[in-house]
Structure formats: structure tokens, C-alpha cells
Amino acid sequence: MRIFFGYFLLYFGAAFLFLGAFGLIRLPDLYTRMQASTKSTTLGAFSSVLGVGILMPHWFVKCLVVAFFILLTAPVSSSALMRAGYKTGVPFDKKRTVVNKGKEFFSEKKEKEEGK
Amino acid sequence: MEKASKFNRYVFTVIVLYVSWILITATTRTDELIVGIIVSLLVAIGTYDYLSIQGLRHLSLKRLWFLVIYIPYYLWQVILANFDMAYRVLAPSMPIKPGFVIVHTDLKTDSGKLALANSITLTPGTLTMDVKDDKLLVHWIYVKDRTIEGATHEICGRFEGFLKVIFG
Amino acid sequence: MSTLNWIYLGIVSAGIILAVLRMIIGPDITNRVIGLDVLTTITIALFVFFALIFQRYIYIDVSLVYGLLAFIGVLVIARFIERGF
Amino acid sequence: MIIVSWILIIIMIVLAILSVQFKDLLAAVVAMGAVSLIISLLFLLLQAPDVAMAEASIGAALTMIIYIIVVRKTERREK
Amino acid sequence: MIFYVGAFILIAVGLYAIIIKKNLVKIIIGLDLISSGTNLLIVSIGYVKGGTAPIFSHPGILPQMMVDPVPQALTLTAIVIGASELALAAAFVAILYKHYGTLDIRKVRGLKW
Amino acid sequence: MIRKITYTIFLSIIVATLILFFVAFPFGKNKMGVGKYYLNNDIKQTGAANVVTAVTLDYRGLDTLGEVTVLFAAAAGVSILFYLIDQDKKKRERQVYPNFIVRVGSRIIFPFILLFGSYIFIHGHLTPGGGFQGGSIIASGFLLLYLAYPGERVNRKKLAVTEGLAGLTFVVFGAIGIFTGAHSFLFNFFPKGTLNMLFSAGILPILYIAIGFKVGSEFAGIIDDMMCQTVCGGEK
């Protein structure tokens, strides 16, 4: 039972890791690719690591720490990268995109409150 | 939200670091525990200013309890998000309707907003790009509502209740 | 048991190849960086999986290092692109 | 294991050649980051966790920032 | 076997970058590739088929099952040395650019090799 | 053209070497000489569970001293080269600040990176890792702070003093070996302890902690030298 569940999680993770990479190829523009990659690979790595933790019960705590770190760090880099892409004007798929409030958001006021 | 006193934050940092030391070493041998205390005390000297603003207030029972409930809910949302994503990627017609929308949040603390942003990033169809004061710029892969209020309800509604309690 | 491991490795390798493909064809730098991002995440999972295959508990530490540090590399490039530093 | 190392090494070589051939230096740097990542995996396959960890901790962030700073201080395109 | 091939190809690609490419950054990338290839070569020399990492982490791991620890220790040293060389080279390139305003070695007077 | 010929010559040399290499040193075969001695005597002589650590710090400790010295020299060289190059404070205001998520996220992750780095170099004799790895992890932590808060600098005086003191610790602990008993540099004069406990392997953990501090502060110094010049100017 434990082994079954562990392998289930492993394969679940592998499927999503693959899916993230596949979405990376298939989706039309940077932002949607980013959606796919961030979500799917994070969950994929998370559940693979947990699967290993369940297969080897002694390792569970450490695997949990790895998984926690993945959850903690993935959004930080992706948001920074996405904002960078947006600001430098990486084109988005004009046909499909329905609403773009980014200009409004960034031009609201000059960035000066930053710093601390 | 005013800052807690230095000592308060220091103690909080030491506790957090010590717990994570125990998790990282994944053992309860005495020597590890002793060294863990020393290391956490030393590391906390340099970092208590960064980790937290509210200090020990994070550790009230109610908050911890909500955190415990929140984590499974959050994980469930992550899994849902991925099935959603899988559908959008694999479906031949590729049902996406992306857009950048602004949402509004009532959370006041920095860590609260960070948690909200992280949650949004990893949940169905949305990815936070930037946070400014009480507004978040979100990339939404299937825009359902273009107005601020509607989008806020659709995206943040699931988490804000929890996060308000957890991070004040 | 080992067949299962092989299939896992096969799926993940396919993921790696796709990510590298994106790094090759990516029309601009941000797309390539996403490829790197995906590659690091896959690598973290793969490190843990190697620990399972070799049955050595201590190998997990390596993946902990990547788990904590990999995002810094992406962050550096992102900050560079938006003329951050 | 041999097949996995074949795949990884071929990918590594492709990335190394890419990093030399890219006209955009930033892309070359990204490819170098990926090369270091895969070398680290190979070290683990060769049963050298210490070395893998050293490569991971240095290659993940430190060499990347060194390259990026060079590109920052100079120019991004190779003419 | 394939590890040797990989390491040698890395070294060859690095040499290619140093000799043929005319961009200073490409040259330091080549230096880095050479040192990475060397590291890979060293570690693969120490590999023993079916061996495991030389760490007595739990009972049941015997010295006979382990790979050679010496090349790994050497590689640790070599990696850090490579990183420090890289940092120094990067500093040199940045200042060369300050003086000349170009990364093309054909335009730098003393570097036409 | 000459370059291409040169490269072809080099390439043929490399290929020839590769073929000779295969014949001489088959992959995966046991080629151990002194390695076997280390594996068999490590527990008795040093008490470190990680044989690589034992080799790096004990049997070949002088190499490690040299390596740390190389890093020190590189840090000094970088700081010579970047000494006082257009530290123009005005340009700092033009730059884009990092977004909220990066700032707050890195504030929260930074303590964990420091803690994890310390974990790596304290457990250098038990698990993979050690001074270099831990030190570079800590330096990456400082790098993260630089990315999230451009304009802030670490205290260079403190870094330099840490660096020097860590180096002194290494040399002094090594020199104690000369003056006590064995007349031998880096002699492991502490009790060895039991295998796989934290307090074991004699002076090795102390040396690794010193190396960790040293490597961390040196890399942080290199990054500081490079980053600050970039933050303050350098753009054409």
C-alpha cells in the first residue's frame, strides 16, 4: 500500500514535470508558458519528492523540507522573470489576450516608495 | 502594522530557525539539538531584522490552527490548478483567453501579501506579477471578469479569509 | 520495481529534452530563461530520485542545495533584464 | 544508468556548443548555467555527492552572477 | 566510457571558444568549459563500477563498495580554483572594456592571438 | 585561417589523447592506490564518516590550505582591479527596483539560506558538503540580499576581519600540530569521538567551520566588489 502510494505520487509528479515542459513548447507566448511551467513543474517536483519520502519512510522529513523549499522559492523567481519580460516588452499573443491592465498598473505613480 | 520589539523578533527568529534546524537535520540526537540552539542563536543575530516584523505574535494558537487548516486547502488548490493547466495545455483547441488584470487586497502586512501572491501564483490559471500597495497585477490564463472587484472575488476570495487571520 | 524507475526516468528525461528544446528555439532571452527554470526544477526532483535509486539518504542534501539556490540564478537574470542592477 | 548518462551528456554537449555559438551573450550565460546544472547531475551519477554539491552551490548562483556582471558592464551582443 | 568522451568534448569545445571566437566573454566561457571538463574527467577516473559514495553514513557500507575518494577531493579543490580564476578573468574583461569600449579582440591592440 | 589550423591540430591531439586514455585507464575499473588505504584506515585515523572530508582536510590538508589561499588571492586581485572605478552615486536613482515579491520573499528566504549553509559546513564530516559548499551557499545568500535591496552594502571591514581570522584559525590549528607531539602540520590532536556523531573527527569540523567562514566572506567580497561597481555606474 505504502509502496503503491509512493509510486503513485512519483508518477503523478513525473507526469506534471513532463506536462510543464510540454506546455513550454506548445503554448503561444511567454506569459502562458510561464503559467504552465511554474505551476506544473512546481507540483511535479513537489509530489515526486514527497513520493520518494513515502517510499523511504526514514527520509520523509528531509523530503518534506525539500518540497517546502520548492514551494517557497518557485513563485519568487517566476514573478520577477515575468515582470522583467513585461517591462522589456516581450510580445504577448495579441489574438488571444483579452485584457491588458499592465500599463495602467505600472503608470499609476512613479516608483519611489521602494527601498526598504 | 507596527514593528514588534527587537527582542521579540529575535526570539521569534530563533524559534523558527531552530524548528527548521530540527527539520533539516531530521534527527533528535542530543548533540544535534545542542548545536542547533547555538547555530540558531548565532544566525538569528544577523537575520532577525529580515525575517519578521510582528515577532512572536505570529505564534498565537489561533494563527497556527488556521495555518494547519490552510495548508491542505492550499495543496488541494495547487492540484486543482494543475489539472486545470493540464486540460488547457493538452486540449487540442487550447482553450486559453489570457489577460492581465488588477486585483485588490485587504491584507496589510508584507508577509500576508507575499503569501497571497504565492498562493495566487500556484493556483488555477493565475500568476502574480507585481504587488503595489494594495493592488496586485495578475496574469490570468482564462479571464472571466475584467473589473477589479469581479477579479478580486474570483481570484483572492478563496484565500483572503485564511490569510487575514494567519498574517493579521 | 526497477522497471518502474526506468519509466520514471524516461518521462523525466523527455521533460528535460523539451526544456532544452525551448532553450534552443526560444525567440528571446526570457523564453530561454524559462527553459532554465524548468530545468532546475526537474533537476531537483531528479536529484531526490537518484538518492532513491542509489539508496543513499545523504544524497538528498544536494537537492536541498538546489532547492534553495536555483531560483537565485533565474532571479539574477530577471533582474538583469529589467535593468535592475 | 548508462542510458541516462548518455542522454545527459548529449544534452550537456549540446548546451556547451550552444553557449559558445549564441550571438546573444546573455543566452550564452543561461546555457552555461544549464551546463553546470547537468554536470552536477553527472557528478551525482558518478557517486560524488561532495563534488556535486560544490558544483551546485557555486554554479547555481555565483558563476552566474559573475558572468552577468561582465555582460552588464560590457555589451550584450556579440558582433 | 561516455563520461570520458563527454569530458573531452567539453574541453575541445572550450578550446574552440578560446582559439576561434573573437569575443572576450566567449573566451572566459571557454576557460570555464575547460575547467568543467577537467573536473568531469577527474571524477570519472575515480569511478568504480557499482561503487557508492565514500561516506560511512550508516552501517552496512563497507570500504570495498566505495569509489575512490582521492579524485573527488582533488576535484573539490579544482572547482574552487576554477571559480576564482573565472572571477579574476571576469574582472579583467570588464576593465578591458572600460579601456577599449569593445569586446572584440581584434580591436584590442595586444590581444591578437 | 591560422586559428583554424591551430584548432585542428589541438583537436587531433585531443582525439589522440582520448584514444590513448581509453586504452590506458578503462572507465569504471578500480584504479585505487592510496585511495584504498584511505578507505580502510579512515575511521581509525580520523574518525570522519565522510572519507572525502578526511582526504581533503586531513591527508591532503595542505591542498585545502592552498586552495583557500588561491581564493583569497583571487578576491584580492578582483578588489585591486575594481578599486575606485567610477563610483558614481547619482546613477543609482535611475535603476529599477525589484518587485515586491522579490523583496519580501528574499527577506524571508535569507535566514534559511544562512542556516542551511551553517548546517552544511558543520556537518561536513558526516554528510556531503563542507566548508566550500557551505561558504558558497552563504555567499549566495548575501547575493540574494544584494539583488533584493540594491544600494545596500555589506560591511567590508567585518568581512575582511572574518576572512583573516578564519585563515589564522586554519594556520594556527595546523601549526599546533608542529609544536605538539607529532611534529607534523595539521596533526589531528583532538579526540576522534564515535563515528557519525556530530562531535567526532577531531579538528576536522573546526577546520571546516573556519573554511566555511573564509570561503563565504571571500565570495561575498568578490560579489560586493563586482556588484557595487555595477550598481554605482558602469553603464554606457
Place this chain on the structure above:
Amino acid sequence: MVNLTNPILLIAVPLFFVFLAAVIAPFSKRATKYLPPVAFLINLIITLYLIPQVAEKGVIVATTAGIKPPFAINIAVDGLGLSLAIIASLLGLIASLYNLKYITEEPQDKFNMLFLLLGTGITWMVITGDMFNLFVAFEVTSISAFGLVGFLRDKDSIEAGFKYLVMGSIGASLLLIGVVMLYAATGTLNMADIAEKIARFSFRQKLLPYSFIFTGLGIEGALFPLNAWLPDAHPAAPSSVSSILSGIMTTAAIYAIIRATVTVFNYSAITPFILLIALLTLVFGETSAFFQKDIKRMLAYSTIGQTGFFFFAFSLGSVQGMQGAFMQILNHSLSKAMLFLIAGAMITQVHSRNIDDFSGIGKKMKISSVFFAIGAFSLMGLPPFFGFWSKLTIIFATLAYTNFYTITLVVILLFMSVIEGAYFFRVMQSMFFGKLKEGTEIKEASPGLVVPFVILGIVILTLAIYPTPIIAVSKKIAVQLIHRAVYINAVLGGL
């Protein structure tokens, strides 16, 4: 009982001072400049203490980690190594005294640390008994040299530094690969142990690792096809650094080649090849030096020529040849270091490196010019000086090298000596008999610069007056070097 004469202190003491400098630099940058002289002085005293021991035992061995040699790194000091260590410490002491006044650019604290590290690395290279440790010491030396070459941060030095760095890094990688091949072949890294185990190898099996090690070290030692960096790098550094680089650093690389060839590989079959390389180096260096206008560049090319000279003598393979090589090393190190120091002192007055601008300064800078002449005469090998004896020994050794081409070799050597004399005489002629340019204010350099090279000059004069003991000692050293069994037994004897 405190054992003050453990040779490992030669490494530990300077490193202690380097790290001490790092600690005190944030508080007082000026204080760091007094640390290198102290450290080099202590090193010199230690080496002098070691002389009687080496004379008595032949090779002294120091272990690390309390474990017997083949299993831990060991330090093995024999006659050649010790004498090079003495030269390194002496030159380091004198150049760092010279630095006290000479270096005015910031950041001085880093400069002093790197300078001390350079001296340490050279000492380390010549006394280590372990192949990989040799690589590490090589890296310590070359990385501090890269930093020092770029110290002035102007166009020339940055270019030269970068070129040096690229070539030096490739050389280091090649050396590393060679060392690792040795490890793969023999399973050990200790020089003596390798030497013992490699005896059963055939010529062809030795060729692969040897060629890698030779090429790697040859780049640092500026052997013929690989020396494009040297004429740029040595002049670009501050003069005191150039004196160390030219005086002892290339020599240390050559020492490593000698050690590898004679002690480790026992590779006499390769000597015709290295004879050729040495000859080409000699011809290339001396002829290029003849056409230089820049005084430091001329001295740098002359270094290449001298390197070829003593490498040639060494590759003859006979006792007399090695004796000549050792004497030439001694002569070259002292004289060339002094010439660079004097050139630096003159440049501070003339503000130019062009030889034409030096005309007539012999009348104003009397001490400097006279000592320049002494150094040049010694380097050329004019009779009263030590260089005469060394060149004589080399020529006798060449005559003894029974080969069809012997006479050709001798002719080439003599001709190159003549060329060397020609360019030095040209400089001295313009210095003493040229016309002083009008409107230039030239006076003797400050005593802080003069005293160090005067000390060195006195050493050279002493050698000129009493050459016999040194010749005897060098004979002993050469004999010891040839009989490698002594070295091997001394290192592995405790087993």
C-alpha cells in the same frame, strides 16, 4: 622540544602573515606594508637554519597530518629546492624593502598581500613533494601574479594580465590533467612514490602524462612556442613584481619541469626534444631582446633567453650540465632581479621606458648606473663575475655532450652570449656616454629604492670574489639531483 626548523614553516609563516594582514588592513592600510619584509626575513632565517641539516642528510622530509609520506602530503627539501627557496626569500625580502618606497598607488594592502602570496607560492612550489600540491602551489603563484600584473590598471597591464591569465589557465588545466593521469596510472600522488612505481613503465606509457605536465609547466616557464605572454606581462607589472617574476618565478616553473623529468619520470629518452626546445627558446629570447626599444621589455626577453640557457644546460643531462644550470639559475635570478629593480628606480626619474631617453643618466644617477653595469656584466658572463663561471661550466658540459652537432651547439651558445652582450652594451653606452637631454631634472633615486638593490649588488660582488665554494656546492647539488634514489629513499624510507 620546539622544532623550529620544520620546513613546513616556510609555508605556514608567510600564510600566517598574509591572513594577519587581512585582519589589520581594515584598521590601518599602511601597517600592512611592513608585514612582507618581516615574513620574508623569517623565511630567510628558517632556510639558513635548514642548510646544515640538508648538507648532513641530503633530503629532509616533513610530514603532514602525522601520517607517513605516500599517504599524506609531504614536504621534501633537497639541495636544489632549498637553494631556490633561499633565493626566493632573499629576493622577496629585498623587493619588499624596495616596495616600501616604490609602491604609491592604492590599494596597497591588497598589493602587499598578493606580493607576499607570490613569494609564498614560489617557495611552496620548490619545496613540495606531491604532484597535486605542486599544482595548487602553481595556482597560488600564478593567480597572485595575475592580480599583480594588472595592479596598475592601465591599458598595457590589463591587456598583459588578461593574456597571461588565459594562457596560464590553460597551462594549469593541462598540468592538472597530466597530474590526474599520473594518479590514474600509479594510484598515488606522492612524487617519490610515483617515481618508484613508474619505473616499470615504458617510454610510450610515460609520454602521455609527461607531455601534459611539460606543456602545462612550459607555459609558465615561457618555453619557446608558448611564451607570447611573458614579454607583455613582465614589463607591465610594477618593477619590484617584475623582478620577482623574472628572477624566480619562471625559474620555479623550470624547477618543476626538472623535478618532473629527473626525479619523477627519470625520462632521459626525451632529452633531445627538450634540448631543441631550450635552444629555440634561447635563440628567440636573445634575438628578440636585441631589437627592443623598451628597457623592461628588453629585460623580459632577456629572461626568456636566460631561461633557454639554463634549460639547455639542464637538458644535456650530465652532472656538469646540471651544475652549470644551477649556477646559471643563481646568477640569473640575482642579476635579473637587480636589473629590474634598478630599471624601476630609473624609470621613476626618467618617466619613460624607452632606452633612448636613458642617455646620459649615468652622470646623474651614479650608484644606479654602476650597479646596472655590475648586473649586466654578471648576466653577460664577463670574467670576474659569477656569470663567467656558470657559462664556462655550461660550455664545458656542452663540449662533453658527445654528439655530431656539439660544435654547432657551442657556436650558438657563444653567439647568443655575444648578442646578449651587444644589447646590454648598447644600453650602457647610451647611459654612460650618451648626451643628457636638456631640461630634464634627474637626480639619484631616493635611498629607500637604492639600498635594496645595493644589498643585492653586494651579494653579486661577493659571489664574484669567492665563487669557489658556490661552485663546489652546486656540484654537490647536481650530483644529488642525478641520484634520484636518494630522494626516493629519504621520502619513503620510513616505511
